[in-house]
Amino acid sequence: MDITPLPEITHQSLRIRRPLPLDCGVVLDGVTIAYRTYGTLNAARSNAVLVCHALTGDQYVAETHPLTGKPGWWNRLVGSGLPLDTERYFVICANVLGGCMGSTGPRSPRDDSHAEPWGIDFPPITIQDMVRAQKMLIDELRIERLFAVIGGSMGGMQVLAWAALYPDAVFAALPIATAAYHSAQNIAFHEVGRQAILGDPDFREGRYWEQGVIPAQGLAVARMTAHITYLSEAALSRKFGRRIQGGSDVGGALFGERFAVESYLEHQGSSFVRRFDANSYLSITRAMDFFDLAADYGGSLAAAFRNTRTRFLLVSFSSDWLFPTAESRAIAHALNQVAANISFVEIVSDKGHDAFLLDEPDFSRTVAGFLAGSAVAAGI
Amino acid sequence: MAKVPGVRYVAKNMRVDLELIASMVAPGTRVLDIGCGDGALIEHLFRTKGCDARGIEIDMAVVTRAVAHGLPVMQGDADTDLSHYPDHAFDYVILSRTLQAVERPREVLRQMLRIGTRAIVSFPNFGHWSLRWQLLVTGRMPMTKTWARMWYETPNIHPCTIRDFFVLCQAEGYTVEQWLAADEAGHRAPWRRWPMLANLFGEQGLFLLRRSSGEEPPH
Numbered sequence: 218m219d220i221t222p223l224p225e226i227t228h229q230s231l232r233i234r235r236p237l238p239l240d241c242g243v244v245l246d247g248v249t250i251a252y253r254t255y256g257t258l259n260a261a262r263s264n265a266v267l268v269c270h271a272l273t274g275d276q277y278v279a280e281t282h283p284l285t286g287k288p289g290w291w292n293r294l295v296g297s298g299l300p301l302d303t304e305r306y307f308v309i310c311a312n313v314l315g316g317c318m319g320s321t322g323p324r325s326p327r328d329d330s331h332a333e334p335w336g337i338d339f340p341p342i343t344i345q346d347m348v349r350a351q352k353m354l355i356d357e358l359r360i361e362r363l364f365a366v367i368g369g370s371m372g373g374m375q376v377l378a379w380a381a382l383y384p385d386a387v388f389a390a391l392p393i394a395t396a397a398y399h400s401a402q403n404i405a406f407h408e409v410g411r412q413a414i415l416g417d418p419d420f421r422e423g424r425y426w427e428q429g430v431i432p433a434q435g436l437a438v439a440r441m442t443a444h445i446t447y448l449s450e451a452a453l454s455r456k457f458g459r460r461i462q463g464g465s466d467v468g469g470a471l472f473g474e475r476f477a478v479e480s481y482l483e484h485q486g487s488s489f490v491r492r493f494d495a496n497s498y499l500s501i502t503r504a505m506d507f508f509d510l511a512a513d514y515g516g517s518l519a520a521a522f523r524n525t526r527t528r529f530l531l532v533s534f535s536s537d538w539l540f541p542t543a544e545s546r547a548i549a550h551a552l553n554q555v556a557a558n559i560s561f562v563e564i565v566s567d568k569g570h571d572a573f574l575l576d577e578p579d580f581s582r583t584v585a586g587f588l589a590g591s592a593v594a595a596g597i
Numbered sequence: 598m599a600k601v602p603g604v605r606y607v608a609k610n611m612r613v614d615l616e617l618i619a620s621m622v623a624p625g626t627r628v629l630d631i632g633c634g635d636g637a638l639i640e641h642l643f644r645t646k647g648c649d650a651r652g653i654e655i656d657m658a659v660v661t662r663a664v665a666h667g668l669p670v671m672q673g674d675a676d677t678d679l680s681h682y683p684d685h686a687f688d689y690v691i692l693s694r695t696l697q698a699v700e701r702p703r704e705v706l707r708q709m710l711r712i713g714t715r716a717i718v719s720f721p722n723f724g725h726w727s728l729r730w731q732l733l734v735t736g737r738m739p740m741t742k743t744w745a746r747m748w749y750e751t752p753n754i755h756p757c758t759i760r761d762f763f764v765l766c767q768a769e770g771y772t773v774e775q776w777l778a779a780d781e782a783g784h785r786a787p788w789r790r791w792p793m794l795a796n797l798f799g800e801q802g803l804f805l806l807r808r809s810s811g812e813e814p815p816h
Contacts, residue, residue: 528669549671553678556686558649560664561671563657582665590667 220433223284223491228276228312228319229253233353237314243340247329250354251319252276252311255295256303258360263597265360266301266588267351268310269368269375272443272501273493275318278310279303285492293576300585305592306364313375314350315342315500321350323496336496337423344371344508348378352386362386364595365588369393369573370540371501374508377548380529381510381521389528389591391584394537394573396544397518397551398509403539406446407502410439414495423496436495437486444485449536449569453478511551518547519554528594529559530587532580534572560587614779614801615641618693618717621775621805622646626688629713631675631705632695635659636668653678676700679708687713694801696720697753703765710771710808719803722778724758724796742781743800759795759802766806775805 228251237245253276258265268278268291279295281288295301295308312320323339326332355363366379366387373395380390399407414420417435425431457478514520529552533545542563549561564580566572573580615638622628624646630639633652642648652670654660663670675692676699690713692705697720699705709716721743731739738748746752757765759778766773778786778799786799795802 530664531671549673550678550681553681554683556683558651558669559671560669561673562661562664563672564661565657579661579665583661586665586667590669593667 220431220437220487220490222431226283228283230319231354231357233350233357235353237346237350237353239340239346240343241341245321245340248314248321248350248353249319249325250311250314250321250350251316252309252354253278253280254310255279255308256306258307258358259597261597262360263362263364263595264306265355265358265363266306266308266365266367267355267363267379268295268301268308269351269366269372269379270310270313271368271370271372272505273440273489273498274372275316276310276312277318279308285488290574294581294584300581300588301367306588309355309358311351311354313347313371313501315339315347315497315504317494317497322494323500324494334426336426337499339496339500341507342500342504344374344504345378345382345513347504348375348382351375351379352383355386362388364597365389365391365591367391367393367584368395370395370570371505373540374505374510377510377521378508380525380527381514384522384525384527387527388595389530389588391530391532391587392545392548393532394534394540394545394570395548396540397511397521397548399506400544403446404506406442406539407506409442411499411502413438413442414499420495423499425495431490432495433487433490436490436493436498437483439498440489440493441482441486444482446539447569447571449538449567451536451567452569452571455567457481518551522552522555522557525552525555525557527557528587528591529557529561530583531559531561532573532583533563534566534568534570534577534580535563536567537570537572539570614719614782614803615693617777617779617785617803618691618719619646621717621803622648622689622691624648627686628689628691629653629682629687630691630693631679631709632692632698633663633670636663636666636670638691638693639668639670640666675705679705679712682708682712684711685714689713689715689717691717693717693719694721697723697755697757699755702755702757703769706765706769706771706806710806714807715774716771716806717804718762718806719801720757720762721753721801722759722796722799723756724760725800726797729797759792759799762802762804763792766804770809771806772809773804774807777803779803 230249230251233248237248278291279289312318315322317324323335366376368376373392376390376392380387414435417432419430420432460477461474462477462480510521511518531545533542552559628648628650630652633654639650639652642650653673660672690709696702728739778795779801781800
């Protein structure tokens with residue numbers, strides 16, 4: 218298995234002129250945010266849509282990835298004539314703070330005078346920190362109000378944080394397959410992944426680059442564990458069942474035959490370690506674990522959205538057990554408490570949490586219709 | 598059934614009784630439509646009256662269709678989800694031909710008049726002469742175009758008559774600001790002054806309610 222990290226390339230990015238104060242108290246200077254845009258900003262600067270990516274996603278939402286060569290992760294949703302129509306909207310997607318695709322994160326130099334990367338010493342960040350960094354990017358692009366902010370999973374957490382932190386800067390919010398806090402079960406799965414990374418001998422206390430190695434085994438196991446949570450029993454049965462696929466050269470007779478699902482997971486793990494930084498994975502999973510929007514508002518999620526004029530579309534997927542429909546419904550009820558304008562649907566799918574990234578015609582139609590209706594209301 | 602002159606016909610995909618309901622709603626108001634279906638009424642209220650109209654619908658497939666059409670509709674249940682809304686969030690809360698299908702009609706009405714200043718309620722009238730006649734003659738549960746499902750599978754678990762509804766409004770202290778009876782197609786019927794006749798000849802009842810003054814919770 219080839220685990221050579223993919224070469225580092227230069228990403229389109231912007232250096233934020235203002236310092237970024239983090240929730241942990243540290244102030245970051247010279248933050249860089251890597252981002253991509255699609256479509257054209259109109260004269261009134263009113264048609265911008267911010268796409269927030271999930272845990273292991275990045276800014277290459279609607280184009281071939283320059284490193285992996287894979288199609289954009291939401292190229293079913295973003296593009297000409299698609300629900301996020303780039304003929305109509307100016308779509309922005311930024312790599313999150315803490316990421317490893319060009320934005321400031323554990324792999325970035327500590328500051329201008331120290332070329333050494335932050336590594337494991339990168340300050341703990343929160344979902345809200347990510348959103349504040351995005352807001353600075355939006356300010357730099359001289360966009361006062363986003364027509365819409367959309368994202369799934371961790372991207373959905375960012376959408377919720379956007380609506381809470383900057384209600385006047387968000388006309389429409391689309392939190393997809395997400396929750397207003399990270400559940401104990403989800404934290405538990407993250408912790409299994411983190412322990413795999415921390416226990417890898419090549420982790421070298423987070424300073425693996427000094428020896429020219431990466432904790433590939435640990436990161437791959439983390440990815441494999443997480444990947445199971447993105448699927449569903451039905452989807453795994455449909456795709457793999459108990460099919461046998463080839464043998465393994467390790468373990469002799471015990472692993473003489475391998476299940477197809479094993480090979481699939483191994484492939485997911487090995488391709489992931491080539492593109493993702495282990496310290497970034499630790500940093501971002503921690504940010505998700507810390508997320509509890511209501512806690513910032515005295516334990517009341519409704520208080521986070523008091524007086525909101527943002528229009529919301531909540532979408533969940535019936536077989537998603539990582540961010541089940543009940544979590545979206547809880548957000549809907551909090552929004553009801555402040556009489557917010559909300560649409561809420563559960564899309565029937567057997568594809569689990571991953572459904573938000575896959576071909577789900579009802580989901581596409583729902584997003585397209587909601588955005589079109591919101592565009593009428595926004596006058597764009 | 599005699600048709601009253603002057604009733605306007607509306608777009609073919611909008612039930613005529615929705616037009617009667619819409620005529621009770623003042624322009625530019627905040628409206629919540631419970632059991633909104635595909636959202637025909639909220640779209641009508643938004644387009645023709647500039648209302649901030651939203652909907653709740655229990656059937657997920659129908660909700661998906663409404664949202665895909667650009668309408669603000671959430672999946673929810675009238676019996677359980679109204680309690681989340683704050684007092685006075687809306688000028689009108691509408692329940693169109695759904696009252697008879699909810700589990701706790703009295704509680705739903707209370708919630709409607711808590712979160713809304715006014716409630717508009719329409720329901721099929723179980724006091725209509727044809728139902729009475731069928732029950733009298735056959736001794737079996739009546740079946741009509743409106744009451745078209747067998748008693749063991751009907752979702753309409755709380756049928757009531759127009760007179761029953763008047764009695765409930767009085768018991769609950771609601772002021773009936775407007776009421777009318779209509780035929781199945783939603784054409785207004787001329788028994789405005791005589792509830793007893795309306796109860797005999799009206800296929801559905803339509804009421805505009807307000808909390809009686811003095812019962813208004815503080816703002």
